[in-house]
Amino acid sequence: MTSSPGRRRAAVVGTGAIVSGGHLPALRAHTDRVELVAAVDVDPGRLDAFRTEAGEGVTGFSTTEAMLAAVRPDLVLIGTPPSLHREQTVAALKAGAWVLCEKPLCLSLAEYDEIAAAEAASGAYASVIFQHRYGSGAVRARELIRGGELGAPLVAHCQTTWHRDAGYYSVPWRGRWATEGGGPTTGHGAGYTGLQWRGPRDFTGGTVFAPGVEGGGPGERFMGTQGPWLGFTAERDAVDGASTVVFAHAPENLDAGGGGRAVHPSHWFVRSEPIPSVAFSWAFFEEFGLPAGESFACRYRVVVADGAWDRERVEEFLAGVPW
Template sequence: MPPRPHRRSVAVVGTGGIVSSSHLPALRAHADRVELVAAVDVDPGRLDAFRELAGGEVAGYGSMDDMLDAVRPDLVVVGTPPSLHREQTTAALKAGAWVLCEKPLCLSLAEYDAIAAAEESSGAYASVVFQHRYGSGAVHARELIVGGELGTPLVAHCQTTWHRDAAYYAVPWRGRWAFEGGGPTMGHGIHQYDLLLHLLGPWAEVRAMAARLVHDTESEDVSTALVRFRNGALATVVNSVLSPDEVSRIRVDCADGTIELTHLYGHRNDDWVYTPAPHVAPERAEAWRTPAADVPSSHTAQLGALLDAQDHGVRPPGSGPDARATLEFAAALYKAAFTGLPVLAGEIAPSDPFYQAMHGDHPHWAPKERA
């Protein structure tokens, strides 16, 4: 086995909750492969607090341009609000750094294609955080489905029913098309339906509805979709921030068995349940159980996969056309919801208003009347 390259230098952009709670532990878990050398934040107090939490000699910068000029990192982790992702990701790519960016990677298909162009000209790659693909349970489930062991996929359900209160949306950029790109379709449920697409493969057609039922936001607070996959399977997708009983769930019914995953923000092997059809022999069903090695879905697992790709100089998972398909699904859901028409895969071309923005030319919902 060839020797592993030197530790790669890493910079984080944005030092708020997700970077401190998820990316920093992931970097520490891979400390033999990476070295955190710089952090960027426009808030000096937050930056200082992060640097103290990170320990060591982590240089602090108030702007990304200053950091890239001084450090030239191998990898940039982007954890800022979504409206900044496209600009910051392309800046890192142009500096020759690979990127691991929080979801959504950007706010539209137009922005995604601009990132793809920056990849092509730089030779570096940008991955979006879809950590639920990387747990051992998800890897095993996909192998069983793709390999045909469970029979033909027939029916699926994808549910992200979470709860967010008014205080959550008091943050100025939340619930605004220009800053977040949408509501729970873009900011919450995207993790689950990305995993659904990862398990079932390309989608073919979407029909949908979206509404703002509670929160005083521009974007929706609930959406639902009916999906036809290229393999013929039919699915429902629900994205909500109105649900007191919070759960994340995926169920796939195949001809020979059902897979069901129930969790909230991350899964382990025990969260996956396999139910064989009556005609399936017990010894065959026993082989479906997830292997004993339990790798939770996490930023740590995805970072490891990205570093493996970087070691070999190949496109990392969670990037390129694969990640674009998930963003295209979101755009199709919004287009179907706002036009009332079915949307086919590949339909949203550069001339389509839903290529430029997730809301297309749909007007914002009016502010709610207050008692």
């Protein structure tokens, strides 16, 4: 295989929607730096169509292993179904290539560890596509935060209000645990359902407390539990002392089994280490189905307080602010 001086030799694995519609135009826009030399797909029709579109000089393969052995690319772009990402990323790293993989990079922390070990062994690097980090919304949010217009960010709320019709799910791998690794939350957003608080660094190791539970403890003690509210308190620094954040459900959010109108019972996703986090997770243990065209809503309250509040103080405060 010949190479043009100064340009990285790239291969794509998977030639479906995102590689044809996203990666190929991007590769074309950077032909001064990168040269597409190979494409892999198990579907010969898709591979042929892609190679016709991509132009001469792109060799086709039906397996990643055969491509890596024959081409030894500098860079591998992976756009296959998520259940294949770990295996193909590790294979490319072992062959000495750098990797840019579509999201999600893998389906579990164990898979991630395997990729990190392959990176360490090869010295190459595997990155993952998170294009929204660089989109106009994120750029604007960073500007506002940097300019001080938002003050110190304490709570962030992100909504992904996209609609996906039946055609989107008609590809063989979408909408199945084994091949997609989860549902829309995994595919479209980062892992946690419901409003998620990611605390500042000095909340790390903080104390969590809840009604009906004696004493406070690390957040992990409350992981997966249920309750109307949760308090998180931490010693911020030697000067200002402590702060408390309280997360409270509106009464109608509470477990349908408890007489509420909730569509699905919420459980706390809560951690004190390594990153302090609390989420009102409404799909903690299992996904739930919504009939087509239906939606659901939850209401929450977040209280940010000065000092280390205890259960009594939280209960007294919440009783004074009815829904």
